[in-house]
Amino acid sequence: MNDKTKTKTSSISKDKKIEKLVFWLFLAPALFSFLMVQIIPFMIGIYYSFTNWSATAQISIDFVGMKNYFDAFQDPSFLYATIITSIYTFMNIILVNIIAFSLALLVTSNLKGKNIYRAGFFLPNIIGGIILGYIWQFIFNQFVPKLAAAVGFTYLSENLMLGNSNTAILALVIVSTWQYAGYIMMIYVAALQNVPKDLLEAAQIDGASAWQRFRNVTIPLVAPAFTVTLFLTLVNSFKQFDVNASLTNGGPSTMFMGKAIKGTTLLAMNINDTSIISLNTAQAQAKAIVFFLVLVTFSLIQVYVSKKREVEL
Amino acid sequence: MFKNANNKIIARNISEVMTFTVMIMFLVPLFLVLINAAKTNNEIISAPLSLPTDWSVLIKNITTIWSNPNLRYSQALVNSFVITTFSLMGITIFSAMAAWVLLRTKTKLSTAILMLFIAAMVIPFQVVMFPLVKWFGIFQSITGIQMLRSYTGIIIAYIGFGSSLSIFMFHGFMKSIPHEIEEAAYVDGCGKFKTFFLIVLPILKPIYVTILILNGIWIWNDFLLPMLVLGKGTPVQTLPLAVNNFAGAFLVSWDLMMTAILMALVPIIVFFLAAQKHIIKGMVEGSVK
Numbered sequence: 001m002n003d004k005t006k007t008k009t010s011s012i013s014k015d016k017k018i019e020k021l022v023f024w025l026f027l028a029p030a031l032f033s034f035l036m037v038q039i040i041p042f043m044i045g046i047y048y049s050f051t052n053w054s055a056t057a058q059i060s061i062d063f064v065g066m067k068n069y070f071d072a073f074q075d076p077s078f079l080y081a082t083i084i085t086s087i088y089t090f091m092n093i094i095l096v097n098i099i100a101f102s103l104a105l106l107v108t109s110n111l112k113g114k115n116i117y118r119a120g121f122f123l124p125n126i127i128g129g130i131i132l133g134y135i136w137q138f139i140f141n142q143f144v145p146k147l148a149a150a151v152g153f154t155y156l157s158e159n160l161m162l163g164n165s166n167t168a169i170l171a172l173v174i175v176s177t178w179q180y181a182g183y184i185m186m187i188y189v190a191a192l193q194n195v196p197k198d199l200l201e202a203a204q205i206d207g208a209s210a211w212q213r214f215r216n217v218t219i220p221l222v223a224p225a226f227t228v229t230l231f232l233t234l235v236n237s238f239k240q241f242d243v244n245a246s247l248t249n250g251g252p253s254t255m256f257m258g259k260a261i262k263g264t265t266l267l268a269m270n271i272n273d274t275s276i277i278s279l280n281t282a283q284a285q286a287k288a289i290v291f292f293l294v295l296v297t298f299s300l301i302q303v304y305v306s307k308k309r310e311v312e313l
Numbered sequence: 314m315f316k317n318a319n320n321k322i323i324a325r326n327i328s329e330v331m332t333f334t335v336m337i338m339f340l341v342p343l344f345l346v347l348i349n350a351a352k353t354n355n356e357i358i359s360a361p362l363s364l365p366t367d368w369s370v371l372i373k374n375i376t377t378i379w380s381n382p383n384l385r386y387s388q389a390l391v392n393s394f395v396i397t398t399f400s401l402m403g404i405t406i407f408s409a410m411a412a413w414v415l416l417r418t419k420t421k422l423s424t425a426i427l428m429l430f431i432a433a434m435v436i437p438f439q440v441v442m443f444p445l446v447k448w449f450g451i452f453q454s455i456t457g458i459q460m461l462r463s464y465t466g467i468i469i470a471y472i473g474f475g476s477s478l479s480i481f482m483f484h485g486f487m488k489s490i491p492h493e494i495e496e497a498a499y500v501d502g503c504g505k506f507k508t509f510f511l512i513v514l515p516i517l518k519p520i521y522v523t524i525l526i527l528n529g530i531w532i533w534n535d536f537l538l539p540m541l542v543l544g545k546g547t548p549v550q551t552l553p554l555a556v557n558n559f560a561g562a563f564l565v566s567w568d569l570m571m572t573a574i575l576m577a578l579v580p581i582i583v584f585f586l587a588a589q590k591h592i593i594k595g596m597v598e599g600s601v602k
Contacts (some may be wrong), residue, residue, distance in 0.1 A: 128534030
């Protein structure tokens, strides 16, 4: 009897041991890579933002306190990048969502080729930003001037859109919209398909016009999707780098606070430039942490908004 | 009544034609790449809108690009393919394994680890990219394992960055698998390994496809991570890096540039046409979660 309990408890503890072993064994590969590339660099990065870390060879990395953060906020190129990123993001949110929603309405109406249309509008989204940027560089530099000349639009036939920082930002918005609208469209499509048909029919029988049905039945039911799409466009526009790099490479230059700076450099690119061109990696790191905090704020607002919406429902 | 039905058909045809036209206009940039890849540079500059007169120029341009020493297209294609494939294998299997033990082990530690993986999704690449390169440098000087400019380093990086979302999605999906299936397998004498690889893994197939697509398209198109971990102009270059290098030197020769773009587009577009339903569904699911 005594013997039996003994073997039983030892087999249970053996089972526990195996379970623990399996737990760590299964977790190890993912956890190792995760720590290697996200957690450890994140920690190092926070520390380095308070040092004089530079991209050039240096003897020692010394603690300098908040210096990089103060310097970052006094750097005209960073302030300019913040302003221009906000403008770009705002225009992008509006344009992407208007176009995506209109396309979604088109491809959910009763059309024969709707699956082909959906795929067609979605296609640009699977092409990488670097490649997209070069395609559009060709369009803005070669195609648009010729087309503008043919239709007699002299401003565009005489000026390159990428040659002036204001129109170049607009060009960035156009390309991002082209890239992103099909993707956001599909989220709206999913939402539109979930609107119950009988509800729309009931409204029609009650004498509601097409516009009234759209305004009072469809829109309220699709509203939760707007939270998702608005924040998706917000975060993705804010983080834009690839198209920026290949379409304008941050240029052309413009004057800001009495300094000549690159006129279409968005925040992500400004962080890159600070380390790769100015070789001030510690300041780039400080800027990146500010960038991170802004994104965390966006996420928290999104969670708050969706939670609130759930409560209301 | 009859007239009304007739009007409806006409209205539908009009919107069919309209949508079709909008789509064609939407895709004009891609047609422009195709037609201009089949021209000489002079033809492009004088008439970027016209159709090519001689399609054999396309073949000539493709051969030029294929053997161009700046672009090293075939090598970049193989590199992109190898890096994407191995990263995807790592991400899906390791994330599924991790998600499974994190779900089935109910301890504070496992919850904390899961939370850490999920919380890391909000970390933008910009915050970790420079320290990552520094850390990889330190790591390779300590262990002797080549991390920078190597397949090993970039594949580990993709597994690490891909794991957060993948574990989150696997974990969510696994919650819906009844525990009884695994218990039955366990009673039948299946060990943990057998239970996972023979019972759980096959059930994961639908979510597996979604995770493969989400990560695959990201990795294939990614630019910043390979630029930092592999470096520009080093022996191992991915397709986006190669096109970027090429553009640095050849942006004035639009004929070659258009051909290089066309050749970089072909693999991903073929993949899209072959699996577009899965791709669209997968990418949309990934966003909403």
